[in-house]
Amino acid sequence: MTFDAYRIPEEHEAIRAAVRDLCVDKVAPNAAATDEKGEFPQASFDALRAGDFHAPHIPTEYGGAGADALATAIVIEEVARACAASSLIPAVNKLGTMPLLLAGSAQLKRRYLPPVARGDAMFSYCLSEPEAGSDAAAMRTRAVRDGDGYVLDGVKRWITNAGVSEYYTVFATTDPSAGSRGISAFVVEKSDPGVGFGALEKKLGIKGSPTREVYFDGVRLPADRMIGAPGEGFRTAMRTLDHTRVTIAAQAVGIAQGALDLALEYVTQREQFGKTVATFQGIQFMLADMGMKLAAARQLTYAAAAKSERDEADLRYFGAAAKCFASDAAMQITTDAVQLLGGYGYTSDFPAERMMRDAKITQIYEGTNQIQRVVMARHLLHG
Ligand code: COS
Numbered sequence: 001m002t003f004d005a006y007r008i009p010e011e012h013e014a015i016r017a018a019v020r021d022l023c024v025d026k027v028a029p030n031a032a033a034t035d036e037k038g039e040f041p042q043a044s045f046d047a048l049r050a051g052d053f054h055a056p057h058i059p060t061e062y063g064g065a066g067a068d069a070l071a072t073a074i075v076i077e078e079v080a081r082a083c084a085a086s087s088l089i090p091a092v093n094k095l096g097t098m099p100l101l102l103a104g105s106a107q108l109k110r111r112y113l114p115p116v117a118r119g120d121a122m123f124s125y126c127l128s129e130p131e132a133g134s135d136a137a138a139m140r141t142r143a144v145r146d147g148d149g150y151v152l153d154g155v156k157r158w159i160t161n162a163g164v165s166e167y168y169t170v171f172a173t174t175d176p177s178a179g180s181r182g183i184s185a186f187v188v189e190k191s192d193p194g195v196g197f198g199a200l201e202k203k204l205g206i207k208g209s210p211t212r213e214v215y216f217d218g219v220r221l222p223a224d225r226m227i228g229a230p231g232e233g234f235r236t237a238m239r240t241l242d243h244t245r246v247t248i249a250a251q252a253v254g255i256a257q258g259a260l261d262l263a264l265e266y267v268t269q270r271e272q273f274g275k276t277v278a279t280f281q282g283i284q285f286m287l288a289d290m291g292m293k294l295a296a297a298r299q300l301t302y303a304a305a306a307k308s309e310r311d312e313a314d315l316r317y318f319g320a321a322a323k324c325f326a327s328d329a330a331m332q333i334t335t336d337a338v339q340l341l342g343g344y345g346y347t348s349d350f351p352a353e354r355m356m357r358d359a360k361i362t363q364i365y366e367g368t369n370q371i372q373r374v375v376m377a378r379h380l381l382h383g
Pocket of ligand 1: 127128133134135136137180181234235238239241242316365366367368371374375
């Protein structure tokens with residue numbers, strides 16, 4: 001009797017090998033420059049698009065690659081191993097389109113998913129506001145019913161790929177008296193009159209991925225741009241994050257793997273006291289801890305991805321746990337990689353410091369790790 005349970009299927013490993021090859025050749029070489037210049041990694045986007053890895057989760061019926069949640073996580077992980085900023089291309093395309101996939105009408109999906117699948121458009125997600133970060137339900141952006149449509153006014157902040165993306169899922173309150181039950185979701189196009197963008201945020205890491213404010217000044221939206229029913233927007237936003245926190249976990253795993261690979265290469269070449277530093281037990285213990293944390297983070301991430309694919313009841317808990325654990329692990333592993341490279345690790349001649357800066361955001365976005373702990377504790381206490 002053969003035992004084949006609890007193993008990544010061969011087809012998923014084949015996807016990993018294909019993305020890894022592509023990233024080594026065509027994404028990693030751009031990573032330092034995209035970070036240094038703070039410019040969108042167009043060459044990496046073009047390479048990912050050519051390989052159909054720019055939005056792999058889009059179902060085949062809309063012209064996508066139809067990758068399941070585990071395959072999508074593996075794609076994001078492998079891109080992040082080479083360049084964290086570039087991994088936000090598949091990750092944010094999933095984040096932006098997930099509300100449509102979960103709650104959108106057939107007509108909205110048919111209209112907006114094929115351009116993303118083809119790589120003609122990207123899709124961003126607009127939830128956070130200047131005064132509504134962790135407390136997402138406190139948003140002030142308003143959509144007021146007007147004739148046969150809505151008029152949208154407000155400001156969204158920290159919007160990944162803003163300005164580059166063609167489409168935006170925007171959450172706005174349609175009934176301020178109803179709190180989180182008065183929030184609705186809409187598709188907004190970059191070209192809709194009244195849509196504007198702020199200056200690029202000057203960030204610590206993921207510098208190649210543009211982050212801007214998005215402004216809505218009297219934007220008229222036809223009623224059929226609403227995703228799901230009025231008042232269901234907050235629930236859709238939260239269900240989306242349950243799925244996409246898994247992709248941030250995958251991104252963190254990829255960044256950490258890149259840092260461990262780099263550290264291993266360095267310590268087996270660097271000589272001090274007449275031998276490679278890898279022969280010292282103090283170094284070996286650090287490597288062992290890095291590898292152990294990474295393995296645990298990857299297993300939790302893949303388990304959460306499987307739950308995402310099956311939309312299991314405890315996905316909320318597993319998505320939060322994977323994102324929290326993997327991002328904390330990535331922060332520790334990248335910091336240790338900088339330490340293992342010594343003075344060289346502290347310079348931009350080596351990518352360790354970039355990886356450390358990039359890892360930091362994974363502890364913050366798609367819900368801070370404090371919020372992930374709130375989500376986990378609520379699940380443990382109340383089911
Ligand atoms: N799936 C489905 N529904 C959910 C849900 C989920 N994961 N989480 C909450 N809801 C529902 C609740 O069931 C509740 O519905 P009812 O009003 O019908 O009872 C409603 O949403 C409000 O839920 P809750 O009272 O738990 O909301 P809170 O205001 O306490 O907020 C947290 C909950 C803190 C978890 C939420 O605001 C959050 O995740 N904040 C972080 C936001 C974030 O990740 N921002 C990053 C943006 S992307 S970079």
